[in-house]
Amino acid sequence: MSFALGVLPVALLLLGFPIYIVLLAAVTVALVFFMNVPFAALHQNLFGAIDAFALLAVPFFIYAGELMGRGSVASRIVDLVQAGIGRLPGSLGVTTVGTSAIFGAISGASAATVATVGKAMLPAMRRANYPEPFAAGLITAVGAIDIIIPPSIPMIVYGMAAQESVPRLYAAGVLPGLLIAGMLAAYVVWYSKKHGFESGTPFSAAVFFRSMYRGIWALGAPLIILGGIYGGVFSPTEAAAVACVYAALVTWLVFRELGWREVVEAAATTVLFTGQVLIIVACAGVFAWLLTVNQVPAAMVAWLESMNISNWELLLAINVVLLAVGCFLDPLSSILLLTPLLIPMVKAAGIDTVHFGVVVAVNLAIGLFHPPFGINIFVAQSTLKLKLEVIYRGIVPFIFIYLAALMLITYVPEISLAGVKLFLRI
């Protein structure tokens, strides 16, 4: 059995087979050669893993982000953030951080933010003589906040895999997301002061209110999503659907930038993304069931107890594993493969699974832009026409900032759990 559940999937994964095939091969070999269970269990678990209303939030949020990303939403948010910042060293860099954080509260897809915000901010930073590696590194790294700030797609998938409440996870992600944004902004200000970048124009109430008027519709999406969920009006799935309708109406009827054809095209893109991800969710569901019936998580917990390691050592070890995996695998696949194994250990150690969800998200966010294979690096390279070596050089300080934030978030659970108390009043 250890061949089917351990050796085979690891070998196929390393040999570059599609992830759903890796999982399907493991479960099929286990069912056919090692277990005495009706083969119908394969279909029942494939279907059962997707037969969940909460999972609908994944395509809904992707669709809302797709619609918002196709119009001028990013440039409107850029204007608003810049007008609000006023005269500050590195105002363009700080605007990039602020815009990415707000855009993340709309879309939850990191690559889309890198491409959309990068297209708006990179030319402006070049004109202001920001060094190319610094601008490239900032744009590539800052998009990763989006999988920590709600609505985060990986957190929905983690919630499904760990059987944890998505509203609690979302509430827990707010302060860590803002902490990272704050740390990035502080670094940008320090760096800009050191290199004498221009500080932008002084704050003007007239300009700010004009930008607010242009950007107010864009800000409506995060307000609807978070206000709806924490005001007890919608479930996360309903909030996602309302965000889709809002995004379609704003980009179609208010901004007049999209037509019916683009609305359908955005839906077709969402269908393909859903096909890519949910087939892995389905196969991972069968894999997780196999692990459970073969008592693999229980054996791992027993092994962990025999090792007698402390919680901080456990979290450190998990961080190292997640960082390593995140450098090679996308966040959703990493969560689906590792959560069934990690959650029993984390629960046995008495670690809060909501706090742990945020730790997982931050680790995998770093993997999104960590050299050599972080997906955001390639998004920046292809959409912004940046050289790979320039991005690699520029990304280094931002990796250290994220690692410092990761340590804080890992070892000070209150940073995550304060958000749960604040938004859910528990």
Next chain:
Amino acid sequence: MNALMKVLERALALAFIFAVCLNFTNVIGRYVVGRSIAGADEIQIYIMVAMAFLGAGLVAWRRNHLRMDILVRFFPQPTQKALRALEIGLVVLLAGFTLMQSARYAWQMAELGRASDMGSIPMWIPHGVVAVGFALILASVLRK
């Protein structure tokens, strides 16, 4: 086959837009008239099931499934070709096996006349979609 895939992609996109509208209508209905459409949640879930499995077929057609192929890129060309052949063989075996199991299950649902609890949707339809999805994956791999 390309045209068929394009039609399927558009059909799923329209079904998805319908699911969004259904969800939105339910939210409005709950707050405005205090009622929601019976079986709406089931319809949305089954549309997502179709997007997951038929969508996986579309993704297989485009050879765009998520994988970790970083190491493989450094392998010599003949090794990469051998791995590709192995992958095709494995996908044919696994998709064929899963297709058989899912088709059998859907057939049983049809024979038993099972329907969903709220919307009375014949259950062979969503279960059959899983079989069709794996048939599409199989066809995509063989065709390519």
